Amino acid sequence: MTTRTQERSADREDPVVVDAPFGIALAEMANRRPDVAVLAADLSNYTDVIGFAEAHPDRFLQIGMAEQNLMGVAAGIAKTGLVPIITTYCVFATRRSYEQVALALCTARRPLVIAAFLPGITTPFRATHQGTDDLALMRNIPGMTLIDPMDATELAAALTAAVDLGGPVYLRGLRGRVKQHFDPASYRFEVGKTHLLRGGNDVGIISTGLGSEWALQAAEVLSARGVHAAVLHVPTIKPLDAQAIQAFCERFSVVYTLENHARTGGLGTAVAEVLAEVGANTRLRRLGVPDSWAPAGSLDHIRSELGLDPIGIADTVGSDQYITTVARAQ
Numbered sequence: 001m002t003t004r005t006q007e008r009s010a011d012r013e014d015p016v017v018v019d020a021p022f023g024i025a026l027a028e029m030a031n032r033r034p035d036v037a038v039l040a041a042d043l044s045n046y047t048d049v050i051g052f053a054e055a056h057p058d059r060f061l062q063i064g065m066a067e068q069n070l071m072g073v074a075a076g077i078a079k080t081g082l083v084p085i086i087t088t089y090c091v092f093a094t095r096r097s098y099e100q101v102a103l104a105l106c107t108a109r110r111p112l113v114i115a116a117f118l119p120g121i122t123t124p125f126r127a128t129h130q131g132t133d134d135l136a137l138m139r140n141i142p143g144m145t146l147i148d149p150m151d152a153t154e155l156a157a158a159l160t161a162a163v164d165l166g167g168p169v170y171l172r173g174l175r176g177r178v179k180q181h182f183d184p185a186s187y188r189f190e191v192g193k194t195h196l197l198r199g200g201n202d203v204g205i206i207s208t209g210l211g212s213e214w215a216l217q218a219a220e221v222l223s224a225r226g227v228h229a230a231v232l233h234v235p236t237i238k239p240l241d242a243q244a245i246q247a248f249c250e251r252f253s254v255v256y257t258l259e260n261h262a263r264t265g266g267l268g269t270a271v272a273e274v275l276a277e278v279g280a281n282t283r284l285r286r287l288g289v290p291d292s293w294a295p296a297g298s299l300d301h302i303r304s305e306l307g308l309d310p311i312g313i314a315d316t317v318g319s320d321q322y323i324t325t326v327a328r329a330q
Contacts, residue, residue, distance in 0.1 A: 043087065079108070150212045211258040215313070
């Protein structure tokens with residue numbers, strides 16, 4: 001019998017880690033776009049914008065612990081022709097200031113970016129800081145683009161694309177030391193496009209953000225068990241690449257979605273809508289945070305408790321009756 005320790009050895013080698021990729025991308029953009037302004041809510045040290053604040057104090061506003069006011073001020077700045085980049089934690093950008101985001105920021109459809117850090121279960125704190133419903137909330141704001149980057153390379157590229165897009169963008173941020181899976185020399189980010197990260201013929205996994213890293217980890221474990229999973233990365237939740245998702249799902253009898261978010265309202269729901277609207281025969285299983293408050297602790301601990309660690313995901317996918325039958329037949 002394969003042990004948990006043996007299975008963990010199947011994980012890929014640790015990727016390169018980049019320090020503050022959001023801050024680096026912001027600094028590079030500042031020279032190219034003098035119309036960019038950055039706003040913070042007393043979290044400059046924790047959202048990697050200190051460098052921008054020091055280099056461009058005339059384009060930086062510290063609003064303080066007042067996120068609703070943060071959104072209102074940003075809306076006013078946007079009216080002057082500047083492009084505000086609003087930085088705060090995920091839950092404060094959504095739950096605390098949803099009305100201001102929807103009405104003050106988005107009704108005018110002006111260019112702006114909400115960079116929301118500590119998304120999903122990436123915080124050691126509990127419900128007060130766990131933004132497990134932000135994608136569900138933001139998906140329902142008309143004209144809002146939603147981007148959930150997987151790594152440092154994609155985060156930097158997505159920030160540039162978001163500023164250039166010309167409308168409101170909700171960008172899930174990754175702070176501090178961030179893994180780099182994509183080669184910055186060759187990777188090209190395009191709003192609304194997907195990326196096939198791994199081929200496989202037994203089961204499909206559609207993922208976004210950190211969920212795509214988790215999907216690759218689980219695919220390695222599944223491969224060692226004789227189950228070959230394909231992984232489709234969907235960095236843009238809205239607008240969704242429905243055509244690519246439909247084509248991917250048509251290859252499999254069973255497809256799983258995996259996300260650093262509640263199972264409902266985010267990527268899993270968006271994929272379900274696509275399959276329902278085209279009458280697809282593919283069965284869908286959604287993986288993410290269940291309908292309960294997640295525990296506190298390190299990300300590894302929370303993932304393990306929720307069954308979202310590599311072994312937990314592989315056990316769930318591998319327990320599917322159809323997939324088990326396919327693997328045994330090979």
